[in-house]
Amino acid sequence: MTQVTVTQPEKKRRRRNKAKAATAPSETQQENVGQKEALPEPASGGGEVPAETVGVAGDQVQSGDATAPQPAKKRRRGTRGKSQAVAGREAEPEAPNNVNQSGPVEEADPEPVNDGNENAQNEEDVKGAEGPSADVDDTSRNVNPADVALDYDFGSLELSTATRSALTDIGYERMTEVQARCIPLLLSGADVLGAAKTGSGKTMAFLIPAVELLYKAEFKPRNGTGVIVITPTRELALQIYGEARKLLKYHSQTHGIVIGGGNRKQEEDKLKRGVNVLIATPGRLLDHLQNTNFTFKNLIGLVIDEADRILEIGFEQELREIIKILPSKRQTMLFSATQTQKVKDIARVSTNKSPVYVGVDDHKEAATRKGLTQGYVVCPSERRFLLLYSFLKRNLKKKVIVFFSTCMSVKFHAELLNYIDIPVIELHGKLKQSKRTSTFFEFVNAERGILLCTDVAARGLDIPEVDWIIQFDPPSDPKEYIHRVGRTARGVAGAKGKALLFMLPQEVKFLHHLKYAKIPVCEFEFPTSKIANVQSQLEALIEKTYYLYKSAREAYRAYIQGYAQASLKDVFDVHSLDLEAVARSFGFTAPPKVPLKIALTGKNSRKRSRHGFNQDNPYGDAKTPPQFSR
Incomplete structure (x- = not known):
């Protein structure tokens, strides 16, 4: 009796399983179903499922072909042992094909591929799977320019009447691409890390949001400095300052500029009176922050323009000190033509949250502008x-x-x-x-x-x-x-x-x-x-004109010294220069006697000694000094 009670349920379960197996498709049929979908072959991972088959919820595929139909009872029985979170994702409807959709991106969802590779995912599948920040790392959220519909009309922006009037006076009606992508993000309060080709119009891309930021905060001169724009060179600072003045024409906010070589006392007096928009080079700005008693505790916006150039010319330490001194609660706009590791490090320490990365030219084939021959x-x-x-x-x-x-x-x-x-x-x-x-x-x-x-x-x-x-x-x-x-x-x-x-x-x-x-x-x-053959006239002129001879000699020396410091040594090798030929390009008949502090040893020293300089003769060959007419 005991034996019957044990075996009877087993027989019933076996009969049930045989019946279900008869109704389920075979492995061959499952393969045929997959072929009808014309999906690409999976990667070399054996049973790995191609990214396109994952679609919306990657976790619903445990093994085998994702397209094979599963009986309802079997699917329910399969989910009993799973966590509620996994079962919940299986039941989710497919997300709409819209890059602007909201909602979290699950860790198990496939990451969109946007590297220009031939094996990249189908674009529609990627869009359906990703949310607004599908490609997130610890530094920034990426905005794929190809996925965002743009309105290039300045009229589409929510700007103050004063700013609109200024733009009309300047003659701006249509935005450039970097402006159309960055300005709406900045007006919404986001921190932005922007990358665009030079000449793309990025100055207005940060000046317009900066001015609007001050306007909405009702900034007054007594509030001190509200926005600081840091730029690498004096000339660029002057140019940005000129654009800022035009943009602030109908606003009550004040503006100023502090740059190396300027009158420091005048800068100090103006800062103490209150400069709402301040354009500055790094060295002079740090000097004023440390030594001038002006108000910057109310700062609400920081712009770092040409960040890669600032770092290249040796202002990294000054920039880090400036960031430490300035109030941390602010909006940050960082623009750089190239995205180096140092730029990413500066972005990490200067922004309060993950900045939105806007790579305007990342999807374009050439690194330079179209109209350039x-x-x-x-x-x-x-x-x-x-x-x-x-x-x-x-x-x-x-x-x-x-x-x-x-x-x-x-x-x-x-x-x-x-x-x-x-x-x-x-x-x-x-x-x-x-x-x-x-x-x-x-x-x-x-x-x-x-x-x-x-x-x-x-x-x-x-x-x-x-x-x-x-x-x-x-x-x-x-x-x-x-x-x-x-x-x-x-x-x-x-x-x-x-x-x-x-x-x-x-x-x-x-x-x-x-x-x-x-x-x-x-x-x-x-x-x-x-090509004009004026070499003999050039040499005669240099030989007989003292100030040209002196200037040519210094230029010749500086050219060789600069060549020796080139970073691409495989291309710009100072030992490959024919100094006699170089000297002729500066109007000399032979290499002039100038100090060249270039270390030449071994084979290179012996090989190049005939061209004018070596370790024993660092001045190069020289003829009898010329006689100058006075």
């Missing part, structure tokens, strides 16, 4: 100046910027070109601040002209209608290249410009770095017959 020319050292002279002579009616690697090289070439009746102006770090300011605005307001400059003018400066960017000395890396050529083809869609890079034959490896950085360049050819 870019080319290079391979030219030996001794013919570089001849080619530059010929080019400038034929483009006197254009607006041209020529970049050099050192201040002394800018100074010499400006003196030389002006002497031989090619009018140019110069801008570099060794000029007094008043001269730098007047030169900058002179070129900004000119319809045509030639500006010789160092990289002090390569970052952020908005110089309208530049026709040509000439890089006479190559940039230190692709990032600097991008910023240099960003001085043309700026602003509105459809803007045009041209860029030309001078390269020595041994520097052509730099093209690989440009290609890797998604910078499209093509080779330009200049017929030899069209």
Whole structure:
């Protein structure tokens, strides 16, 4: 009797299981069902399910084919042993195909793939699976520009009447892409980490929200400083200050600027009276924060513009000190053309919450603007100046910027070109601040002209209608290249410009770095017959004109010293320079006697000694000193 009670339920369960097995599809049928969906093959994980099959709730797939139908009883029986959280996700309806949907993103949901890879997920599946911050790390929330519908009309923004009137006076009706993506986020109070190509209009992308922030808080001069904008260079600070003045035209808020080289006493007096919007360079700002008794405890907004450049030029420690001193309860807007680890570190310490990352150009194929035609020319050292002279002579009616690697090289070439009746102006770090300011605005307001400059003018400066960017000395890396050529083809869609890079034959490896950085360049050819052969006249001029000889000697020395400090040693190897040819490009018949503090040892020392300098002769070869006419 006892034996019957034990076996009877077992027989019934076996019969039930056989009946259910007869109604369920076979493994082959399950495979066929999967094939009908035309899903991609799974990755090399054996039974791993491809991301597209996970769709909304990745946890509902335990094993096997996700598309195989399951009997209702079996599914209920399968969920009894699971936690309520898992069972609840199985029962959830499919999320709408909308990137703006709200709701938490489950850890088990697939992360969207947006790396341009051929094996990326289907875009519709990704959109259906992700919430507004589907790609979250410990630093920022990413906004994929391709997934957000934009309204480029300034009228779509909730702005004060005073700001609207100012924008009308300036002539702004349509936003650029970075403005359309960043301004609404900033007006809503979010911290933003923005990345956009130079010349994209990001100055207004942070100035408009900053002004609106002060307007809504009803800031008065007695409240002190409410918004601080930190920028790397004096020229960029002056330019941002000019835009801020225009934007504040109909507002009651006050504005001011503190920069190195300015009158510190006047800055101090104005700060004490109350500056609501303050534009500053890092060093001078830190000086005032530590030594000037002005009110900044009510600060509600901090803007760090060109953050990568601030860090590159050695202001990281000052920036960290500034962030420590300023009130932590504020909105932060950080803009950077490149996203380095140091920039991410600054973003982490300067923002109160995870900033929204807006990468305007992340989904675009090229790192430079569309309307920019870019080319290079391979030219030996001794013919570089001849080619530059010929080019400038034929483009006197254009607006041209020529970049050099050192201040002394800018100074010499400006003196030389002006002497031989090619009018140019110069801008570099060794000029007094008043001269730098007047030169900058002179070129900004000119319809045509030639500006010789160092990289002090390569970052952020908005110089309208530049026709040509000439890089006479190559940039230190692709990032600097991008910023240099960003001085043309700026602003509105459809803007045009041209860029030309001078390269020595041994520097052509730099093209690989440009290609890797998604910078499209093509080779330009200049017929030899069209290059002015004025070398003998140049050498005679340098030999007989004392101030040009002295300037050329300093420029020659600075060029070699700067070349030795280049970061891309595989491209810019100082030991590969033919110093006799370099000397000729500066108007010498032989390398001049100058101190070159370059360590040359072993094979390189022996190999290069014939070119003018080695360990025993650090001054290089020199002829009898020339006799100058007085």
